Structure formats: C-alpha cells, structure tokens
Amino acid sequence: MSYRIAVIGGTGPQGKGLGYRFARHGHTVVLGSRAAEKAVPVAAEVTERLAGVDGAGEVTGASNVDACAGADVVLLAIPYDGHDELVATLPLDDTIVVSCVNPLAFDKQGPSGRVVDGGEGSAAESAQRIAAGSRVVGAFHHVSAVTLWGDADFLDEEDILVVGDDVEAKQVVMELARSVTGRDGVDAGKLRLARQLEPLTAVLISINKRYKTHSGVRISGL
Known part of the structure; x- marks a missing residue:
C-alpha cells in the first residue's frame, strides 16, 4: 500500500534520507x-536522486504545517531541542505520527541519552501527550543518515524497531519499514519502551566513532 508521508524536519540528513527511502519505494x-x-530545493535534490527509479513516488517541499495537510503518516525527524514547541504547532489529530527523535547530550566523554521527564518519559511519549488526538509510534531511531542516502536498494543488514x-x-x-530494510519492522512493544x-x-554513535563506521541494529532469533 502507498501512503502520503509528511517528513517534519525533512531538510535535515535523517529526514531527507528517510524521505528518499520512502519515495524510492513508491510512497508520496x-x-x-x-x-x-x-x-x-531539498525536495528537488531528492527528486533528482530518484531519476530512473521505476515506481518512485513524488517528492515535494512545504512548510511543516502545510506538509501535514492530507498526510496519512507524519514523521518527526527533528532535534529534541524545541521539539515540544514545534509539535504543538502541527495539525496532527487523527494522524499516525512516527517519532524518530533522539534526545541526546554531548560532552567531553562523548554522547549520552538525555533524561526526559525524570526518566519516566521519552520524546515519543511527549509527542503523544502534546498531540493527544494522534497515534504516535516510535521507529527509525537507529538508521544512519549516511546509509539512508547511500546507493543500496535496501539496508538489509538492519532491523527497524517499532514501539507503540x-x-x-x-x-x-x-510496513513502512520495508522501504528501508526490505522487510517488516520488528514489533518491540509499547510506546514507553521508546525510553x-x-x-x-x-x-551507536560511540561505536561509529571508535570503528569509523555507520552501525545499525539487527535482531537475531526471529
């Protein structure tokens, strides 16, 4: 099935990469x-990248609010700083909202996860609280922007973990995860596991720095 997907923060590396993957496999x-x-212009760049790809979906650019109009799915690919304020401005009622937002901190020791709501919350849960009329799902957190923009048809060595x-x-x-890995995402449990x-x-960022790679997540035993 083909969906109309709005990528909020679609000009950043993660948003652009995911938008490219979705369009590459037939979504608008x-x-x-x-x-x-x-x-x-970023939409034009993605469209150019899709030239010659059979069955590719259309890619356009708009303001964040206008992008949400008529969308079946809204993907939040935005920094955590300013997250709550931005989500509050979006028309998200009766929409499936996908959060791939990672609240991170960086200091001399490297990256770490930020504590959200005293350890009892996450960016995804914050989005659900703010956009109470939407249906929030957490997914696509661990896919490298570099590999998303790469040449491989599918990132078939990775899994997409999905919570909601x-x-x-x-x-x-x-189902949308098929556009990235070529197979369904993994049902990883309730939304609170976004924490x-x-x-x-x-x-993964720490691993990437040490080994000079773009690591991902793969679940064994399935």
Whole structure:
C-alpha cells in the first residue's frame, strides 16, 4: 500500500534520507521545514536522486504545517531541542505520527541519552501527550543518515524497531519499514519502551566513532 508521508524536519540528513527511502519505494513524500523555501530545493535534490527509479513516488517541499495537510503518516525527524514547541504547532489529530527523535547530550566523554521527564518519559511519549488526538509510534531511531542516502536498494543488514500503543498504527509503520530494510519492522512493544530505544542511539554513535563506521541494529532469533 502507498501512503502520503509528511517528513517534519525533512531538510535535515535523517529526514531527507528517510524521505528518499520512502519515495524510492513508491510512497508520496512531502518534506517539511519551518520555511517552505528551504524545503523546496531539498525536495528537488531528492527528486533528482530518484531519476530512473521505476515506481518512485513524488517528492515535494512545504512548510511543516502545510506538509501535514492530507498526510496519512507524519514523521518527526527533528532535534529534541524545541521539539515540544514545534509539535504543538502541527495539525496532527487523527494522524499516525512516527517519532524518530533522539534526545541526546554531548560532552567531553562523548554522547549520552538525555533524561526526559525524570526518566519516566521519552520524546515519543511527549509527542503523544502534546498531540493527544494522534497515534504516535516510535521507529527509525537507529538508521544512519549516511546509509539512508547511500546507493543500496535496501539496508538489509538492519532491523527497524517499532514501539507503540495503537496496534493498527504500529502495523502501518512496520510496513513502512520495508522501504528501508526490505522487510517488516520488528514489533518491540509499547510506546514507553521508546525510553530505551532513543538513548540507545548514543551507543551507536560511540561505536561509529571508535570503528569509523555507520552501525545499525539487527535482531537475531526471529
């Protein structure tokens, strides 16, 4: 099934890379930015990258608010700083919202996960609290922007871990994971487990720095 996907923060590396992957496999994508004039040239760059790809979906640029209009799925690919304020401005009622936001901190010792709501919350849960009429799912936290923008048709050595409380919404996002890895995402449990998934990204960044690579997550035993 093909979806209309709004990527909020679609001009950043993660948002652009995910937008490219979704469009590459037939979905219609609107890259959002605070200003439409910033999103339009990035959409053109992605469209150019898709030249010659059979069945690719259309990619356009718009303001964040306009990108949400008519979207089946809204992906939040935004920094954690300013996250709550931005989410509050978006029309997200009755929409599946995917959060790949990673609240991270950096100091002399390297990356670490930031504590959200005293350890009893996450960016994904904050989005659900603010956009109470939406259905929030956490996913795509651990995919490198570099590999997303790479040449491989699928990142088939990785798994997409998906958490959420709405079964139907989670199933849609697990299906969307096929655009990235070539197979369904892994049902990793309830939305509150985003508290573990989001800071795990800091571990991958540390691995990447030490081994000069772009690591991901793969689940064995399935």
